[in-house]
């Protein structure tokens with residue numbers, strides 16, 4: 382079935398749907414489900430696996446002959462060239478939609494940039510294709526565990542030997558236009574509501590559908606005309622909070638006041654009848670004074686299980702020429718130089734998203750990490766704690 386409003390602006394290029402999500406989330410299950418009942422579309426599939434053997438290709442091959450295997454690397458980095466040349470080789474007249482299953486460790490933004498021809502490499506995929514939909518399949522069981530300070534299961538598994546899975550998990554949620562909360566059969570209703578509320582805070586824009594065995598009709602993910610790169614880049618909850626967008630934040634230029642979403646969440650009183658969604662909070666922390674590196678590092682080490690996501694820039698003493706990007710997703714915390722800034726730009730701007738955050742407490746903790754008036758600013762120590770990777 383074609384896109385209900387026809388191709389956007391008469392665009393007759395072949396639509397691409399990218400399926401992202403962590404290892405084991407249900408991406409292959411989704412693709413097989415769609416291939417079993419694609420309507421009147423012919424669908425080709427590109428499957429990426431980081432290992433030498435692409436198991437998913439074998440799992441999908443039973444459903445269609447049109448499976449292209451890209452393995453032994455990730456299409457968002459090592460296999461970008463292979464992806465471009467594969468797409469250009471394919472005869473796009475043979476199919477109506479192309480599904481790309483990203484590996485469980487693929488970062489969605491570089492992959493989207495490749496598909497949108499934004500890296501100016503040849504062959505340019507946009508000659509034949511348009512990126513149509515980015516679906517993020519969320520393993521609700523894994524998500525629940527990943528952000529649980531007690532278990533923190535995902536954090537123990539190195540995704541590619543370097544990046545913790547929580548990073549990838551959060552990125553795929555933040556950069557998409559459709560979310561499938563999958564494995565709904567395997568979590569309690571309460572956990573599911575909690576995951577849904579947290580996912581919504583991380584990603585306020587994308588449509589969200591609860592699924593079991595990734596069961597959605599094909600036309601929900603194929604040729605939808607949903608994708609817009611700029612919208613997707615601006616949609617993460619932390620970006621909107623920092624920009625003072627429509628998230629209920631009061632930002633009156635008061636850089637010494639941590640703020641949060643009182644309107645949406647009804648303040649701090651957590652009585653028994655309060656829903657999980659009410660307990661998810663976003664706090665903005667802004668200061669024009671540098672952090673003491675050792676104290677900030679100790680605070681980062683002592684990850685508060687209630688904080689699911691912290692993102693933003695920090696001014697860290699000793700690193701005065703560099704805006705330091707802080708990126709925390711569950712127990713994974715990275716912080717390193719993002720680029721130079723001029724002296725009058727220096728400030729810390731952080732967004733903290735989590736459940737039952739004690740706003741005053743976390744603000745006071747962060748304030749204690751700042752360099753005091755009477756303290757001499759620490760010089761950049763050679764063996765200092767930053768960058769943290």
Ligand SMILES: Nc1nc2c(ncn2[C@@H]2O[C@H](COP(=O)(O)OP(=O)(O)OP(=O)(O)O)[C@@H](O)[C@H]2O)c(=O)[nH]1
Pocket residue numbers: 402403404405406407408409410411437484485563564565566567592593594595
């Ligand atoms: N209980 C339950 N299991 C599911 C569901 N969806 C998928 N699974 C199972 O979860 C496992 C992983 O599913 P896949 O579809 O292979 O996951 P994937 O995202 O393709 O995994 P990778 O390719 O390793 O990244 C399989 O055993 C599926 O049968 C679901 O909704 N509920």
